[in-house]
Amino acid sequence: MSIAQNLENIHKEVASIATNCGRQPEEIQIVAVSKRFPSEAIEQAYKAGQMLFGENYIQEAEKKIAELDNKPLFHFIGHLQRNKAKTAARLFDCIETVDSFKLAKSLNGHLEREGRVLKILLQVNIGKDPKKAGTTEQETEKLxxxxxxxxxxxxxxxxxxxxxxxAPEEARPYFRNLRMLSERLTSKGLFDSDHKVELSMGMSGDYPIAIEEGATIIRIGTAIFGTRSY
Known part of the structure; x- marks a missing residue:
């Protein structure tokens, strides 16, 4: 199927899942994960109505963004090294993977020089997985x-x-724990807006579970673009 058809099918499924669990479909944003797909694939998705994309690698993203005729919104969703913070501060509309104060402070300095204010999410290693980046649940409040x-x-x-x-269902307790953590932190007034707190969780294989547990952002790549060629 085409990228446009894949997007249509996903939007229908998201709407169905949200409705079935008592949520409004428009509460949920789809980030089309375009890493390792060419800029032409982004253009196809954009023409089909997809406005928000996710990239994992700074150099790849910089090259593709420069090639695009259109200028959609981009989230950075990969591990961000401080030596790439300057470029990230210039390119992205949101960085979802801030996990330390050193990184946050570096971004803030570059943004000041750019004259920009940037939305960020804190990446939390909710499963304490040694293979995953992210701050700990305990350190999130301090950060x-x-x-x-x-x-x-x-x-x-x-x-x-x-x-x-x-097994997608095995991800449910982690998604639930992130939502519960966000609720505790919201009660302390720690987010920029306590009226709407974003939860980015769920990918192509488990996004239905994530939506049921409160995701407001889902990150979908292969279900939109197909199998990556490299």
Whole structure:
């Protein structure tokens, strides 16, 4: 099927899942994960109505964004090294993977020089997976308090990737724990807006479970673009 048809099918499924669990479909944003797909694939998705894309690698993203005729919104969803923070501060509309104050402070400095304010999510290693990046559940509150002192960052929510599994249902407790953590932190007024806190969780294989557990952002790549060629 075409990218446009894949997007249509996903939107229908998202709407059905949201409705069945008492949520509004428009609460849920789809990030089309375009890493390792050419800029032409992004253009096809954009023409089909997809406005938001996710990239994992700074150099790849910079090249593709420069090639695009249209200028959709981009989230950075990969591990961000501080030596790439300057470029990230210029390119992206949101960085979903902030996991340390050192990184946040570096981003804030570059954003100040760019004259920009940037939305961020804190990446939480909710499953304590040694193979995954992210701050700990226990350190998240402290990090949010520190970020509140940085005027060019807006912490709007949390992001996680649960431990890898072939059974989507096994991801449910991790998604639930992230939602519960966000609720505790919201009650303390630690996000930029406590009226709407973003939860980025769920990918092609488990996004239905994530929506049921409160995801407001789902990150979908292969279900939109197909199998990556490299």
């Amino acid at each position: 949010l308090q520190e970020i509140k002192q940085l005027p060019h960052l807006r912490a709007v929510g949390l992001m996680t990737m649960p431990p890898l599994t072939d």
